[in-house]
Amino acid sequence: MAQIKPRTLSGFMELLPHRQAQFDRMVEILRRTYSLYGFTGLDTPLIEASEVLLAKGGGETEKQIYRFTKGDTDLSLRFDLTVPLAKYVALHAGELSFPFRRFQIGKVYRGERAQRGRFREFYQADIDVIGDGKLDIVNEAEIPAIIYKAFTTLGLRRFQIRVNNRKVLNGLFALLGLEAHAGDVMRTIDKLEKIGPDKVLGILTEDFGVAPDTGRQLLDLLGTENPMEALAAYKGKHELLDQGISELETVVGYLSAFGVPADHFKVDLTIARGLDYYTGTVYETAMLDHPEIGSICSGGRYDNLAEYYTNKQLPGVGISIGLTRLFYVLEEQKYLNEDLLTAPADALILPMTEDLSPAVSLATVLREAGIRTQLYTENKKFKQKIGYADKLGIPYVIFLGEDEIAQGKAAVKDMTTGEQLTQTTAEAIVRIRDGLAARSTGTPIQDRG
Amino acid sequence: MAQIKPRTLSGFMELLPHRQAQFDRMVEILRRTYSLYGFTGLDTPLIEASEVLLAKGGGETEKQIYRFTKGDTDLSLRFDLTVPLAKYVALHAGELSFPFRRFQIGKVYRGERAQRGRFREFYQADIDVIGDGKLDIVNEAEIPAIIYKAFTTLGLRRFQIRVNNRKVLNGLFALLGLEAHAGDVMRTIDKLEKIGPDKVLGILTEDFGVAPDTGRQLLDLLGTENPMEALAAYKGKHELLDQGISELETVVGYLSAFGVPADHFKVDLTIARGLDYYTGTVYETAMLDHPEIGSICSGGRYDNLAEYYTNKQLPGVGISIGLTRLFYVLEEQKYLNEDLLTAPADALILPMTEDLSPAVSLATVLREAGIRTQLYTENKKFKQKIGYADKLGIPYVIFLGEDEIAQGKAAVKDMTTGEQLTQTTAEAIVRIRDGLAARSTGTPIQDRG
Numbered sequence: 055m056a057q058i059k060p061r062t063l064s065g066f067m068e069l070l071p072h073r074q075a076q077f078d079r080m081v082e083i084l085r086r087t088y089s090l091y092g093f094t095g096l097d098t099p100l101i102e103a104s105e106v107l108l109a110k111g112g113g114e115t116e117k118q119i120y121r122f123t124k125g126d127t128d129l130s131l132r133f134d135l136t137v138p139l140a141k142y143v144a145l146h147a148g149e150l151s152f153p154f155r156r157f158q159i160g161k162v163y164r165g166e167r168a169q170r171g172r173f174r175e176f177y178q179a180d181i182d183v184i185g186d187g188k189l190d191i192v193n194e195a196e197i198p199a200i201i202y203k204a205f206t207t208l209g210l211r212r213f214q215i216r217v218n219n220r221k222v223l224n225g226l227f228a229l230l231g232l233e234a235h236a237g238d239v240m241r242t243i244d245k246l247e248k249i250g251p252d253k254v255l256g257i258l259t260e261d262f263g264v265a266p267d268t269g270r271q272l273l274d275l276l277g278t279e280n281p282m283e284a285l286a287a288y289k290g291k292h293e294l295l296d297q298g299i300s301e302l303e304t305v306v307g308y309l310s311a312f313g314v315p316a317d318h319f320k321v322d323l324t325i326a327r328g329l330d331y332y333t334g335t336v337y338e339t340a341m342l343d344h345p346e347i348g349s350i351c352s353g354g355r356y357d358n359l360a361e362y363y364t365n366k367q368l369p370g371v372g373i374s375i376g377l378t379r380l381f382y383v384l385e386e387q388k389y390l391n392e393d394l395l396t397a398p399a400d401a402l403i404l405p406m407t408e409d410l411s412p413a414v415s416l417a418t419v420l421r422e423a424g425i426r427t428q429l430y431t432e433n434k435k436f437k438q439k440i441g442y443a444d445k446l447g448i449p450y451v452i453f454l455g456e457d458e459i460a461q462g463k464a465a466v467k468d469m470t471t472g473e474q475l476t477q478t479t480a481e482a483i484v485r486i487r488d489g490l491a492a493r494s495t496g497t498p499i500q501d502r503g
Numbered sequence: 504m505a506q507i508k509p510r511t512l513s514g515f516m517e518l519l520p521h522r523q524a525q526f527d528r529m530v531e532i533l534r535r536t537y538s539l540y541g542f543t544g545l546d547t548p549l550i551e552a553s554e555v556l557l558a559k560g561g562g563e564t565e566k567q568i569y570r571f572t573k574g575d576t577d578l579s580l581r582f583d584l585t586v587p588l589a590k591y592v593a594l595h596a597g598e599l600s601f602p603f604r605r606f607q608i609g610k611v612y613r614g615e616r617a618q619r620g621r622f623r624e625f626y627q628a629d630i631d632v633i634g635d636g637k638l639d640i641v642n643e644a645e646i647p648a649i650i651y652k653a654f655t656t657l658g659l660r661r662f663q664i665r666v667n668n669r670k671v672l673n674g675l676f677a678l679l680g681l682e683a684h685a686g687d688v689m690r691t692i693d694k695l696e697k698i699g700p701d702k703v704l705g706i707l708t709e710d711f712g713v714a715p716d717t718g719r720q721l722l723d724l725l726g727t728e729n730p731m732e733a734l735a736a737y738k739g740k741h742e743l744l745d746q747g748i749s750e751l752e753t754v755v756g757y758l759s760a761f762g763v764p765a766d767h768f769k770v771d772l773t774i775a776r777g778l779d780y781y782t783g784t785v786y787e788t789a790m791l792d793h794p795e796i797g798s799i800c801s802g803g804r805y806d807n808l809a810e811y812y813t814n815k816q817l818p819g820v821g822i823s824i825g826l827t828r829l830f831y832v833l834e835e836q837k838y839l840n841e842d843l844l845t846a847p848a849d850a851l852i853l854p855m856t857e858d859l860s861p862a863v864s865l866a867t868v869l870r871e872a873g874i875r876t877q878l879y880t881e882n883k884k885f886k887q888k889i890g891y892a893d894k895l896g897i898p899y900v901i902f903l904g905e906d907e908i909a910q911g912k913a914a915v916k917d918m919t920t921g922e923q924l925t926q927t928t929a930e931a932i933v934r935i936r937d938g939l940a941a942r943s944t945g946t947p948i949q950d951r952g
């Protein structure tokens with residue numbers, strides 16, 4: 055038969071089973087954390103009509119979009135979870151209750167240039183709170199607090215959530231007479247961490263005609279170690295700036311109230327975020343020991359989620375974890391906790407008799423006790439059967455022969471210690487459960503920093 | 504601003520939050536059930552290279568495939584989870600342990616003609632066991648036993664798993680001299696339930712030159728009430744048929760051993776399955792009160808999972824639930840249990856003071872106790888706040904005013920009974936947990952049949 059060489063597309067993450075188990079455990083923790091804060095899970099289509107998905111039009115993303123026709127229909131794969139959310143809320147507004155708190159963990163598609171650690175299919179894990187007309191600023195502090203909780207539950211320690219406010223930046227731009235170029239200046243500022251202040255200054259002065267002194271003043275202010283103190287000197291000079299400073303103060307105050315320790319967040323006036331639609335608080339999150347990775351979780355406040363679909367004003371605040379990339383980095387940097395179980399089963403039963411009924415009964419009882427159990431019925435040598443459990447990392451192997459069946463017991467081997475005991479089912483359940491509990495105390499991420 | 508009318512593509516299921524919660528609960532049960540039987544969860548890309556995905560080529564599915572180019576690459580969206588599994592196993596065989604037991608619950612794409620209850624994007628929930636060279640027949644009984652367990656855990660009662668064996672059919676065809684048309688006859692037989700025996704006989708005799716007597720004999724045998732008894736008369740006449748009968752007997756025997764009650768499975772010789780690659784046991788599953796729906800879970804045994812990719816012989820057995828369609832039918836036929844909680848939160852805290860700290864602290868403690876808690880901080884009238892909880896079906900509302908805070912208590916209202924008690928946090932946790940437990944005893948499906 056003519057064969058095709060099997061392959062997975064470049065830029066598409068496909069994990070081996072033990073890695074997949076680690077990934078899934080992280081997703082499960084995010085899901086549970088988001089749920090604990092009262093977010094409802096959504097699952098929107100991966101394909102949307104192009105005219106709907108690209109209603110906003112233009113932008114850098116458009117080139118990256120997977121767009122195609124099927125029959126007469128112009129279709130696109132979603133490139134983020136925000137536009138589908140906007141569509142969903144605009145479409146179903148009458149049936150939703152506001153504030154609408156939703157999480158979505160799903161794949162998105164961007165045809166980026168293939169390179170190590172860049173993915174064309176990747177998971178985003180988003181939370182957003184959408185208001186109807188208004189949305190209290192408390193939400194702008196709760197969102198990063200949820201991310202703090204999510205990351206620490208995953209086991210990440212050395213991270214910092216960086217907070218800024220677009221009104222502060224736009225206020226400063228106005229005050230310095232840069233209003234006409236606000237968008238360009240914002241996008242240039244956004245590159246500060248990547249290209250450094252000298253190059254940013256160069257772009258500001260050469261491309262946008264900013265006076266060198268003004269540019270330097272701006273960059274000094276943005277780069278200051280004590281931004282709240284530095285901003286205090288600017289109070290009362292511009293309305294939008296005042297509003298921004300006040301919002302920033304409020305968010306910082308609530309962040310503490312929400313239990314985010316001082317060393318896990320910081321006001322950073324250089325955080326701009328490229329996207330136009332942010333209007334207030336903006337966030338980025340850095341891994342302190344790996345600044346080269348860039349932000350692992352970003353977002354912000356916006357005033358109009360769905361202006362391309364509806365006249366309804368839908369302000370919101372949201373944040374997104376780039377999960378596939380984060381997982382890739384965690385694996386590469388050896389942050390994944392390899393001690394947690396990733397085997398497909400907790401117990402492997404090896405029936406030693408022709409009649410499988412006792413083995414099936416035992417498997418049923420174990421499963422009812424929540425122990426993931428596999429019956430091994432292949433006709434293989436004993437050594438191969440044990441090797442199977444060993445290679446998969448299945449922690450318990452249970453031998454069931456005539457003798458054990460006659461005694462109403464089973465021979466249960468702890469594959470880690472090698473200890474083999476002949477036990478009743480009840481005894482085996484207790485032992486296996488205790489063993490599993492001891493092996494699942496750790497977090498998926500081990501941050502030794 | 505120019506607006507685009509928001510819409511979701513026809514044939515794409517997009518659920519409102521309470522329906523999504525019901526769907527997700529079903530997925531969670533399937534995931535847990537599959538895991539309890541020692542299956543590892545996989546998540547392969549939705550996009551594959553067309554030459555890989557369509558290696559097998561031809562077939563009715565090809566027209567339905569979402570195929571497009573990006574740059575120079577010819578891409579296709581997966582139309583099932585079996586071909587990606589074949590690719591995965593062929594590609595990673597050296598790193599997997601066999602038998603390889605995997606489940607995958609994911610979206611697949613078929614551009615079918617749009618009609619009610621037909622979906623272009625839909626979930627399949629698959630389990631497969633893949634052997635390396637050989638695979639014991641016990642697996643062919645365990646697979647439907649897992650499906651029995653999964654459906655009953657979901658709450659479905661009036662269903663029946665129908666079992667046949669391709670070797671029985673092919674043996675019979677050979678014995679009746681229909682070998683040359685075996686494939687055509689098989690596909691015609693597969694339409695029996697849809698078009699009835701008369702039309703099938705017509706096709707067999709007119710299109711494939713089957714003698715009317717032979718055709719009638721075949722249809723009588725296939726349609727018999729006591730297939731095992733009827734088959735007994737054919738024993739010893741043809742090797743393949745004998746092998747098929749023996750396998751069928753073995754599978755039926757083990758099905759009972761695996762705990763599937765006699766009224767939940769049946770040998771049905773008319774089950775053929777359209778796909779060519781099945782070679783032994785085949786399954787379909789009928790909802791007894793809704794035969795018009797067709798099979799809700801189908802699969803079978805195959806000898807060569809990945810012959811298009813590798814010379815390695817990889818026999819397997821698998822089964823697939825068409826989850827989106829099943830959910831659609833369950834909703835339409837009012838099988839969904841509307842008593843289970845679908846609210847995004849278990850408790851809504853309404854802070855009555857300017858200082859949110861006591862409310863935040865309370866929320867933190869409740870969340871640590873596993874209670875999904877939302878802080879409501881919007882500036883709305885009291886009635887609107889209560890209305891919010893009411894509309895979402897949030898079961899407990901907690902008022903936290905100066906008085907309660909001074910007492911170290913909170914006013915906790917059970918929204919179902921209306922009972923409001925001023926309680927300590929510990930008391931509230933016990934009460935809420937008990938209330939939630941009482942409301943989550945049911946299954947997602949209520950099968951009154």
